[in-house]
Amino acid sequence: xxxxxxxxxxxxxxxxxxxxxxxxxxxxxxxxxxxxxxxxxxxxxxxxxxxxxxxxxxxxxxxxxxxxxxxxxxxxxxxxxxxxxxxxxxxxxxxxxxxxxxxxxxxxxxxxxxxxxxxxxxxxxxxxxxxxxxxxxxxxxxxxxxxxxxxxxxxxxxxxxxxxxxxxxxxxxxxxxxxxxxxxxxxxxxxxxxxxxxxxxxxxxxxxxxxxxxxxxxxxxxxxxxxxxxxxxxxxxxxxxxxxxxxxxxxxxxxxxxxxxxxxxxxxxxxxxxxxxxxxxxxxxxxxxxxxxxxxxxxxxxxxxxxxxxxxxxxxxx
Amino acid sequence: xxxxxxxxxxxxxxxxxxxxxxxxxxxxxxxxxxxxxxxxxxxxxxxxxxxxxxxxxxxxxxxxxxxxxxxxxxxxxxxxxxxxxxxxxxxxxxxxxxxxxxxxxxxxxxxxxxxxxxxxxxxxxxxxxxxxxxxxxxxxxxxxxxxxxxxxxxxxxxxxxxxxxxxxxxxxxxxxxxxxxxxxxxxxxxxxxxxxxxxxxxxxxxxxxxxxxxxxxxxxxxxxxxxxxxxxxxxxxxxxxxxxxxxxxxxxxxxxxxxxxxxxxxxxxxxxxxxxxxxxxxxxxxxxxxxx
Ligand code: SF4
Ligand code: FES
Numbered sequence: 001x002x003x004x005x006x007x008x009x010x011x012x013x014x015x016x017x018x019x020x021x022x023x024x025x026x027x028x029x030x031x032x033x034x035x036x037x038x039x040x041x042x043x044x045x046x047x048x049x050x051x052x053x054x055x056x057x058x059x060x061x062x063x064x065x066x067x068x069x070x071x072x073x074x075x076x077x078x079x080x081x082x083x084x085x086x087x088x089x090x091x092x093x094x095x096x097x098x099x100x101x102x103x104x105x106x107x108x109x110x111x112x113x114x115x116x117x118x119x120x121x122x123x124x125x126x127x128x129x130x131x132x133x134x135x136x137x138x139x140x141x142x143x144x145x146x147x148x149x150x151x152x153x154x155x156x157x158x159x160x161x162x163x164x165x166x167x168x169x170x171x172x173x174x175x176x177x178x179x180x181x182x183x184x185x186x187x188x189x190x191x192x193x194x195x196x197x198x199x200x201x202x203x204x205x206x207x208x209x210x211x212x213x214x215x216x217x218x219x220x221x222x223x224x225x226x227x228x229x230x231x232x233x234x235x236x237x238x239x240x241x242x243x244x245x246x247x248x249x250x251x252x253x254x255x256x257x258x259x260x261x262x263x264x265x266x267x268x269x270x271x272x273x274x275x276x277x278x279x280x281x282x283x284x285x286x287x288x289x290x291x292x293x294x295x296x297x298x299x300x301x302x303x304x305x306x307x308x309x310x311x312x313x314x315x316x317x318x
Numbered sequence: 319x320x321x322x323x324x325x326x327x328x329x330x331x332x333x334x335x336x337x338x339x340x341x342x343x344x345x346x347x348x349x350x351x352x353x354x355x356x357x358x359x360x361x362x363x364x365x366x367x368x369x370x371x372x373x374x375x376x377x378x379x380x381x382x383x384x385x386x387x388x389x390x391x392x393x394x395x396x397x398x399x400x401x402x403x404x405x406x407x408x409x410x411x412x413x414x415x416x417x418x419x420x421x422x423x424x425x426x427x428x429x430x431x432x433x434x435x436x437x438x439x440x441x442x443x444x445x446x447x448x449x450x451x452x453x454x455x456x457x458x459x460x461x462x463x464x465x466x467x468x469x470x471x472x473x474x475x476x477x478x479x480x481x482x483x484x485x486x487x488x489x490x491x492x493x494x495x496x497x498x499x500x501x502x503x504x505x506x507x508x509x510x511x512x513x514x515x516x517x518x519x520x521x522x523x524x525x526x527x528x529x530x531x532x533x534x535x536x537x538x539x540x541x542x543x544x545x546x547x548x549x550x551x552x553x554x555x556x557x558x559x560x561x562x563x564x565x566x567x568x569x570x571x572x573x574x575x576x577x578x579x580x581x582x583x584x585x586x587x588x589x590x591x592x593x594x595x596x597x598x599x600x601x602x603x604x605x606x607x608x609x610x
Contacts, residue, residue: 155507159522198515203507204473228367244514257360258328267514286591298357305373
């Protein structure tokens with residue numbers, strides 16, 4: 001199989017502009033893009049820089065963009081990716097580019113990972129045996145290779161690389177649900193600070209990007225549920241998020257549905273609402289905001305659902 | 319005749335009344351009968367914990383089941399959240415537990431049979447783009463429109479069920495005689511969900527997508543989700559200010575775009591309620607006199 005690889009090349013250390021270099025390669029059937037890059041380096045150009053070790057999807061090191069698609073090069077078959085005989089290979093975005101397809105993801109990924117205290121914390125009490133069942137979800141999450149694909153695909157990181165991102169948040173959740181760990185509440189508070197779990201837009205991009213089925217977006221939503229269950233609606237520096245949740249819940253609980261106007265007032269407070277006043281006024285003059293929300297029929301049943309679940313949460317928190 | 323249990327969602331009854339009125343107007347025009355569900359709750363919108371929202375949504379699904387009708391939604395988030403709850407409730411054990419704990423008291427039971435479809439899906443799959451095309455009296459010729467789906471109309475795949483649904487907006491755009499102006503951000507998040515948690519990021523997302531449509535030369539965008547509309551239309555001015563970008567691109571609600579092509583009076587479609595004025599589009603269509 002003859003394929004032309006158009007590889008983006010750049011060495012920031014020597015300066016100069018990024019360029020594109022073409023390599024034609026004759027590949028064995030079943031070759032992956034990673035195999036092709038190795039073959040190019042061994043047979044044609046020893047100076048080509050790219051990442052990857054295991055060639056098996058284990059190390060999570062080989063993320064590149066191939067004909068637009070961002071994923072692990074070692075799990076990407078050439079014959080399924082090639083278009084008109086060509087594969088364009090570009091480096092992963094956001095992380096600091098070091099050479100050609102290589103990147104340094106210390107700041108992008110690993111510093112955030114460390115900030116989540118990715119180790120077991122014990123309160124000192126003697127260890128109790130854990131059941132296989134209690135470990136099942138933890139085991140699934142332990143499959144994470146820290147490839148960073150969920151972060152590379154994240155809509156929020158796209159506009160703000162200060163966001164903790166799904167990789168680190170998912171790691172935090174992995175320890176929260178570990179029956180051997182005793183710091184769940186501290187972890188929930190930490191992950192609930194600004195740029196943490198409440199900054200996620202739940203767009204499901206992370207889940208779509210994860211190659212091992214961790215489903216990071218779902219895990220972040222699970223973590224939020226866990227947070228509410230523990231009565232921790234946000235971190236200490238993030239009171240607005242808690243106000244938003246409480247006001248949202250109160251509105252649905254009392255009337256069956258949302259009163260956007262009231263939620264904005266409760267969440268933003270007077271000063272924040274003033275900031276939004278010009279937009280609100282314009283909306284009002286256009287008849288956009290129904291200020292008086294009638295209570296829905298059946299609202300008492302919605303309220304009953306809330307009361308039942310909240311009572312259970314309360315009992316669990318004791 | 320197609321008949322649906324109409325789940326309006328909160329926003330079409332609150333901050334986006336023009337979505338409600340344009341939906342009703344278009345449905346009437348194309349012979350879709352809507353029975354509004356009044357006795358149901360907010361689905362939680364991905365904000366409320368699923369432990370609370372799943373029973374609320376089971377209740378909604380049970381009510382539609384009783385009516386013997388599929389549910390029609392007009393909001394990507396309503397669709398995604400009720401759709402995901404519906405999937406979980408396919409599990410009999412879970413469904414029984416919810417029925418017994420929450421619904422029985424009210425004499426309700428969800429049997430797991432209700433179908434939930436967004437208006438967009440109904441238009442393409444049940445009404446048919448061809449039929450819609452046949453009703454066009456005012457083709458949106460030379461109007462460039464960028465599609466914008468909202469996350470929940472694109473992902474996750476198990477809730478979307480059919481991959482083809484990710485291309486329906488384009489079919490509607492061209493079916494109404496407009497030109498599809500593709501944007502790479504059409505399946506991304508509009509930023510609304512973090513309007514409270516991180517306003518800067520929320521506005522940056524709105525600016526990014528509206529900016530892309532504008533840069534590609536679109537005259538307008540179309541959204542099937544009132545939350546996307548709140549951020550892309552309602553917050554557009556602030557998004558422009560916070561990112562120092564020149565924006566100013568009108569945003570159609572899906573039924574507003576269709577209604578215009580089907581010759582429904584723009585006032586009836588509530589276009590005067592959009593925050594970014596649609597007048598330039600109407601002018602292009604010769605529906606507003608050129609300024610002297
Ligand atoms: S959760 Fe998945 S995508 Fe994210 S770092 Fe781990 S393995 Fe990679
Ligand atoms: S080389 Fe290890 S995951 Fe690709």
